Amino acid sequence: MPPTQSHSPSAPLLALSGIGKSYAAPVLDGIDLDLHPGQVLALTGENGAGKSTLSKIVCGLVEASAGGMLLDGQPYQPASRTAAEALGIRMVMQELNLIPTLSIAENLFLEKLPQRFGWIDRRRLGADARQQMEVVGLGDLDPWTPVGELGLGHQQMVEIARNLIGSCRCLVLDEPTAMLTSREVELLFSRIERLRDEGVAIIYISHRLEELKRIADRIVVLRDGKLVCDEDISRHSTEQLVQLMAGELAKVDLDSDQRKIGAPVLRVRALARAGVVEPASLDLHAGEVLGIAGLIGSGRTELLRLIFGADRADAGEVFIGDSPAPAHIRSPRDAVRAGIAMVTEDRKGQGLLLPQAISVNTSLADLGRVSRHGVLDHAREADVAADYVRKLRIRSGSVAQAAGELSGGNQQKVVIARWLYRDCPIMLFDEPTRGIDIGAKSDIYRLFAELAGQGKGLLVVSSDLRELMQICDRIAVMSAGRIAGVFGRDDWSQERILAAAFSGYVGRQEAVHAAQVAGNTA
Structure with a gap:
């Protein structure tokens, strides 16, 4: 059943019809949307739902694969951001320019x-x-x-x-308050109200649902690239919006019920870094896949970097296995020596030597095993790489092919191959399937099941909640730098996990309002 729509009586400033966008897979599918002058439209959805892609199409940064747009009733297809700005369509992106x-x-x-x-x-x-x-x-x-x-x-x-x-006729704000103090948020909201009174249309993208209710007239929810709600925002409670964003979960059986969960291989105690991660504690067990969910900016990546020694913690300790003494991890080198591997979310910038061969990238984490008397044995290195190319089904011309020439999914497999070769009992994965096709995802899911079956502990950060619910035994949820809850398969649901992910931001907004009320009544 299509979503009902609530529009102002004025003619649309901007009209979208059948907008679609595909990369390796569809990102947006058949989006119909009208935007009117003086309207604040809240645009929300899970990570990866297509919010930023849709706004970039409107603002000329990305070209739609299907559909069309009208501006003041005339065809609108900006060739660039500059072209859109010349027509009064402007965007404040998450990445500062x-x-x-x-x-x-x-x-x-x-x-x-x-x-x-x-x-x-x-x-x-x-x-x-x-x-x-x-x-x-x-x-x-x-x-x-x-x-x-x-x-x-x-x-x-x-x-x-x-x-x-x-001239600004339409302003797109993508997560504008993520880095603002409460005073700056109030200044921004005041300016938005003034722009609305001046007839400027505003698209306000945010995960902070209480914030959206305060500033927006209308809400549009995207799920899996499709528009599932376009209504007056006052018609929905926070819980109802979470339900709209969540949808139904497709079941995938990866033999999770047959996994043998052992003793902890990693114990994190009150690990913290000021302003980024509040004291966080968790246990990762042998044979377990433990997911970390949360919104962008919730501290997921930062927690992994603290565990791996890529960032220096202000407080807390990390214990390996059943050792009563904390591990001294001051750098990634220390972490690797302690048996911790990390597959970074930025495989091109931090995970691979792109100009170098697959064989070089595969052996990089343990060069001693492919060396003789301090000299690299290139034949041995090539044999090792060929073995992993076969095991992981890496599509390449040969192990001498440069990693930069591979597809995203095959590049990710090369990074994983490196750490499999190192044979670390603890493996940290940050967005392991981002930007790769469905076939490569399936291969990586099967690999996770195999690694867990071997008794390794896997800690997986992903923005795709469905993915975590398919592959994980437990899911820890981060919100505003804190671990807001840990859920097992018997007690999790998308609604509960999303509610926990939003909890830190909802509470923070309520605290701001309480402080304001107290100040006004003083």
Whole structure:
């Protein structure tokens, strides 16, 4: 049954019809959507639901594979972000688009610096910058401050201020409050209300449902690239929205019921890093696949990096096996020596030597085993790589092929092969199936089952909740840097896990409101 829709009586500013987008697999499918002047539309959904992709299509950063758009009733197909901005369609992305070495003023007007006699008019630039900074509550800052010296919250506000320069008819905000303090959030909301009164249409993307209820008129929910709700936001409770986002889970049998769970191979106790991960404790058992769920920015990757020694913890300890003494892990090298492997989410930037051969990348974690008297045995290295190419079904011309020439799924398999060769009893996986096709995913799922069957402990971070529920024995949920709950197969559901993932943000927003009420009544 198609979702009911609630629209304002005015003619649409922007109309989307049948919008679709495919990469290795469909990301968006048949999206129909109208956006009206002076309307704040909340766009939400699970990680990977297609929110950012849809907004990038609207703003000219990505081209749709299917469907069309109308702006003021006329065909609209921006060839670039610049083309969209020229028509008043602007976007503040999660990834800041600022140059840290330049000042606030220069970043604000970089594409249109005021000039006089062929030189930059610094007096006018400073005055214009101060005026624009006042708009977002940054009037107390020196406009000549280098952006790199600002905190992330202030940088985000500079980015918002930059996008409000000139004609703005539609503003897309992608997770705009993720790095803001409560005061900055209030300033942003105040500005949004003013823009709405001025007739600007706003698409507000966020996981923070209580925040959406406060600022938006209408809510659109995406699930698996499809639009499943387009209604007045007041019609839905937080619990109902979570249910809409969750949908039904497809069952996949990976023999999880037959796994033999042993003693802990990894014990984490009160591990923390200020501002990123609150004291976190968990046990990972031999033969177990333990998932870590949570929203983007909840601290999942950061927790794995602390365990692996890639970041320095401020507090807490890590214990290996049944050792009563904590492991001294100050670097990834220490972690590997302690028997911990980590497959990073950035396989191209941090996981692989892209110009190097598959054989080189496979043996990299244990060169001693393919060396004789300190000299690499290339024939032995090639034999090892060939064995893993066969076992993991890595599609390649030969083991001499450069890793950078492989598909994403095959690149991921090469990274995994390296750590299989090292034979670590504890394996950390950060987004192991992101950006790979369904066939490669199935291969990796089967591999996880095999590794768990061998008695290894697997700790898996994924933004795909369905994936975690298919492959894991237990799921720990992080929210706002804390472990909000741990669920076993007997007591989990998508609704419960999503509710836990949102809990830290809902509580934080309620605390802000309580403080405001207390301040107003004082």
